Amino acid sequence: MRTSRLATILLASAILTGCTRSAGLEDLVPRPSMEVTNSISRPDAPVAEANETASQDEPAGTGGEASAPVVEAALVAPDKPSPAAKALLDGTVHPQRFRDAHPINFGKASPRNLAVHGVDVSRWQGNIDWPKLRTQGANFVWIKATDGGDHLDPMFRRNWNAAALAGVPRGAYHFFYWCRTASSQADWFIRNVPKTKGALPPVLDVEWNHLSECKKRPSREQVLEKMQVFMDRLEKHYGQRPIIYTAPDFYRDNLKGAFPNHPFWLRSVAAHPSKVYPGRDWVFWQYSGSGLSHGVDERIDLNVFVGSEGQWRKWLAANAG
Template sequence: MRLSILTAALLGCVTLAGCASSAGPETVLSIKPSRETTSSVKASGPVPEVAVGQSKVKAEGASEMLAWAGPVPGTQVFESVTEKAVRPTARPTDTAETAEMPSIGKLGKRSRIYSQQFRDAKPINFGKHAPKHYQVHGVDVSRWQGDIDWMKLRTQGANFAFIKATDGGDHTDPMFRHNWRAAKEAGIRRGAYHFFYWCRVASEQADWFIRNVPKDPDALPPVIDAEYNGESKCKRRLTRAQYVEKIRVFAERLERHYGKRPIIYTAPDFYADNLSGELKEYPFWLRSVAAHPSVRYPNRRWLFWQYSGSGLSHGVSGKIDLNVFVGSENDWHNWLAGQST
């Protein structure tokens, strides 16, 4: 009986999307882009299966894409709801706490800040805390935005961009490589984000992100997208402590590699259930499209606010997510300087 139960449990885990992958290198190379979705808007037209433009990826070049950012750091991976993966023996030396006003570093070369010219298909009246009162605007993108004219997008007010890179432990956004290079060429400060799968080991997902996202001293800190996903085949719900533990394992591993404290992106429902009062040492990027973050996330300081999922802009076909940085233009430059040291 015990053997039968164990066998059934193992077979059940295999059928769940997001459980530890047993696929070999050949299987991974054949996997198509993830069908998992986040709160990011979807394109109304066909979505490219591979990057476009000069960095278009050929089918036979898939292995190059997987190894683009370098080898995966060696680690022992454990399959468990409660993370047992190798963790740092001590917390990172950077003890800066999340603050509404970011940490200040030495002033470096300042890039031009463009005022926002974005429109919104579903405008919201935020009152005196309207996004237009913030000085530094930006966007977040994924494959759903298709082929972006990054230079034009910058002049519309995209002073920064968070670009989707990876999902889980074996999926990459097919537009990431192109967007990563093109955004930098346009002079946009960009960072990469990872959509977390709750049925996969955190250290395994961190290694996958590290393998696919280059270490660039000019990049914004990496982002972990921590939210529920109703379209996922993985229906497992963890305890608050387990969600927090997985996020911490992932974040600490990325911080050790990139030398920057990761940012946590989340949505109101997931935050209320699992993150309120937690992980105060990390900066937060908050989604709040119907009210100011102070309403949806009381007592939580934040660094970035995603205020719209229905933005419109020259340089992009269809809708795009819109964001603001918490501080002034001067705060922005000082924060960037601190990230580059």
């Protein structure tokens, strides 16, 4: 069918406009998988896992697939030091002003007695006012980036850049999916999370998720092997030792006595970590999944660093990229 010159111009303009929208980039990313952390709701719609060839870095029977299509990390990598990197130098620590929808009395072991608080976020927190959230006590943040080998959190790019602009030291976390190989998941994380100066170490989130379509629960030996493969790949790429985030049931089944040289971030929302994870040193404690704060409309996970302000600055100097 013939098209008028005006219609042709309008059509070309629409195409160019569509190509410059950030939503167009989101269309390149597979839809969300079923993987979620303990503290957030399950997505509405499942997505089938790709049936691809297993990688060679793990033994047969661990349920492997190859990596999904790539979205280049360079899309979010800044060309110059970010405000978040500069925040590492000024050492500003904001006192926490968070509230809690379901407050717990931790007694003398209250996280409020510790100086440096922060948050972790994902798509479920919606649009965040990062400057406001920082003033409420978000002195650090870990941002949901990936899970499995084919899902990028649709808010990751926005949160990653906006947190940096607000001067919040930030890192990214990956939710591990037990029906994929560790190597394919490490590749997916690396391809979507930029190697950025001043970023916090990457986090490996390992949990049992009863809502997942993947019902596989590998043996302790297989779990530790998969985790080692994933963390070695990330440490080699980013030059930072990954932090392990976990919950009580998964820790009990798999992680007692394991990875003594890795920092741990422990979920313990009803008691101090010393009671839930006896004998385990930790660096970060997630003490609430029902936090409330100015700057975010939804509930938010609340976390705290183990030491003083001075120890926090030393930790940042030694561990931030």
